[in-house]
């Protein structure tokens with residue numbers, strides 16, 4: 201009879217992959233069975249999705265086959281979609297089967313939040329997962345390929361509208377200012393005809409950065425042809441574009457992308473967890489309140505910063521740190537030891553503004569701009585690859601190429 205506990209990890213993103221890797225190291229096969237469930241047979245780097253959507257990297261560079269980094273002889277890997285968690289029966293309901301658990305780790309990431317803006321769900325693309333980003337990339341290229349073949353084509357079909365001037369929206373615009381000139385050249389289109397327009401309702405883009413960094417980012421994008429509209433409210437999205445402001449002006453575009461909000465995976469609500477803004481407000485040890493064997497990590501977790509009385513921002517950096525605490529605590533539960541509290545160690549945040557530009561802070565608030573910020577961003581990306589799959593993965597998928 202199988203008496204060892206079964207640990208089930210849902211979602212192979214930053215939190216899920218790092219949890220699984222660390223569990224493999226922390227526990228022997230005799231101590232626990234580990235099961236990883238994911239929708240696809242690949243893991244994708246969510247932090248690279250803006251590049252996939254703009255077409256500035258080879259899309260396959262941003263995804264890794266799960267079996268290339270997780271040993272299937274040690275971890276049972278199930279490719280299936282999670283439908284619901286039945287907490288009372290300690291079961292996970294998948295699209296094609298069911299699975300019991302002794303310990304559960306929920307790391308299913310985010311979903312797009314359109315805040316009920318009329319027409320946004322119907323007419324906008326989302327930077328949500330690998331598939332949605334491949335679609336954006338193909339759609340943009342199609343608009344450019346079509347233009348000279350369609351005598352009645354309106355110039356606005358070449359325009360790209362990006363709703364939301366937060367981290368994702370601005371990083372995406374940073375890629376577009378480099379990609380659009382390439383597309384114009386490729387399809388013999390005058391650069392002046394293709395507009396890139398970012399629309400943000402708040403007074404300023406990039407609310408998590410200070411004024412200096414925001415000014416740098418705004419100027420860099422504007423100098424390369426992006427239109428940044430701040431303090432402009434989107435009232436509605438139609439198949440033609442955004443209707444904005446008090447005068448209900450229509451901004452037309454052939455490509456409309458919404459990046460203005462995310463929330464936790466809807467599986468959380470369907471499974472009856474108590475939510476704050478779509479996420480589970482976890483205890484200090486990252487467990488769901490009232491459920492001693494369920495951990496919630498990454499973008500599914502609302503983790504309070506008790507020193508500043510506000511939640512930590514949802515980042516890959518935090519998701520990976522959640523994984524470390526979660527594994528320590530699962531080990532502690534198995535061995536009847538006290539659990540530890542999660543503490544976030546902020547290593548800084550750098551936003552890319554295209555391949556060779558960026559800005560942000562590292563460590564204790566040191567600011568970086570331009571090429572050094574872009575290089576730092578690549579170092580961070582490559583560090584993750586190294587942690588996940590060692591030097592081989594780094595050589596295969598890394599952004600910094602030594603030769």
Ligand SMILES: Cc1cc2nc3c(=O)[nH]c(=O)nc-3n(C[C@H](O)[C@H](O)[C@H](O)COP(=O)(O)OP(=O)(O)OC[C@H]3O[C@@H](n4cnc5c(N)ncnc54)[C@H](O)[C@@H]3O)c2cc1C
Pocket residue numbers: 210211212213214215216237238239240243244246247248249250280281282283307308309310327329367368371465467497498499500514515516517518519550551
């Ligand atoms: C464009 C962009 C740029 C970003 N840049 C940065 C950055 O520079 N630095 C930073 O720290 N953070 C960044 N972030 C935020 C960061 O990507 C997220 O905070 C991080 O991915 C959260 O990790 P996670 O493990 O919770 O979810 P994810 O990494 O999103 O993983 C979720 C996984 O769950 C799977 N899944 C979802 N639903 C189901 C289901 N029903 N059944 C089975 N599997 C499912 C998905 O396929 C996916 O593999 C960025 C985000 C975006 C979109």
